[in-house]
Amino acid sequence: MNETVISVRNLTKCFGNFRAVDGITFDVGRGEIFGFLGANGAGKTTAMRMLCGLSCPTSGSGTVAGFDVLREGERIKRHIGYMSQRFSLYDDLTVLENIRLYAGIYGLSHRQTLRRTAELFARLDFRKERSQLVGALPLGYKQKLAFSVATLHSPEIVFLDEPTGGVDPLTRRQFWELIYETAAAGTTVFVTTHYMDEAEYCSRVSVMVDGQIRALDTPAALKRRFCAESMDEVFRLLAREAKRGD
Template identity: 75%
Template sequence: MSDYIISVKELTKCFGDFTAVNRISFDVQRGEIFGFLGANGAGKTTAMRMLCGLSYPTSGSGTVAGWDVMREGEQIKRHIGYMSQKFSLYNDLTVWENIRLFAGIYGLSKAETEKRAAEALERLNFSSERNTLVGSLPLGWKQKLSFAVATIHRPKVVFLDEPTGGVDPITRRQFWEMIYEAADGGTTIFVTTHYMDEAEYCSRVSIMVDGEVRALDTPARLKEQFAAESMDEVFRILARGAKRGE
């Protein structure tokens, strides 16, 4: 088995005349926290949707957890977790019912679901909210719960699309602690974000501009390469030339 959990070559997605993702290539190592950065409209979500088997690539190739993104989308789905930009658990179900639903979909047994749910709720300090409707939780809690649900089946890779958007700094901090914990457990993290301080936490970072990957390296080396003080500066140098606005 190769060391790369995600491997992408020349991956392209066009919507009519518009090329949302233009021949991107990169590899993600097992156990890495891979930061997938880019301005709004750069094509991050489209690229991520192709990797998750939600969208067919127009051309190019790629594998996720050893399965082909073009032909084996349903196999990929067994081995990944996904947390979309928009909160998408069921608001009219309770915390426990949401966990039970997704654990059941991934084929966890009743006993196993019970055990993992208790663990996850314990870790989140959520045990008292077990029977609360998810819709009535504050956003930061919802995001933490989403992450717990996305990793309930211990996936090999988890895709996080702007998981901390609109979340307060303390909760953001807690969220990244959860990410680190999962990464320590051997789960590869593929995360998009607009917070450059978060980019510093990543093992490696790629920056997308106008549908292309313009830079890819560790945060330290990227700063060196662009003679920048912070990731924030690196991002600005690269994104300044962007033609696609918001």
């Protein structure tokens, strides 16, 4: 790991007496695909919101893309991309209009927008789809488009919140190829997922239980440590210890 782009120490978020995220510490390097696992209610979403600069930590410290999570939330936002499980483009706008909107939000110049749009269309092999309404695209296309739009401004880190929910296996495969390409180009990918086969694709994986990180290593090392056949087994062994419910 040559260069860290995310580094957090004892990051904690309380809602009243409830410690949603309870002192998590980890580093993520450039170009890594970092799997962020945890059952529902384990605190994944809260942790991710803090890293995205949406929510201010109660205590602890950390930097994302070189900016302080406590004080520089707005600057973090400029250097990250985000795609959520819920489809996040506008159905009633065309593919091009969606791209233009995001280019505008991230302040890309006209020339940059044109160049990146052309690259994006070439990579996704979009032709007549360009001027179609996004709502008319098949789900797999939408998902890939949403990912490409989230990385349009070449962010240092892209956060993916369960990006492949409800997508067929073939499309998921293609989606992960996109993720690999992006990571190879130097963008760090921070991804949460419920599919344990996807966890196997990650460079490193962390498992959150009850607001704390219980395990963090490469998938191979985790399987060795827990004497498990698959990441699915590892996850089940860890999640069993959970005290708080859904």
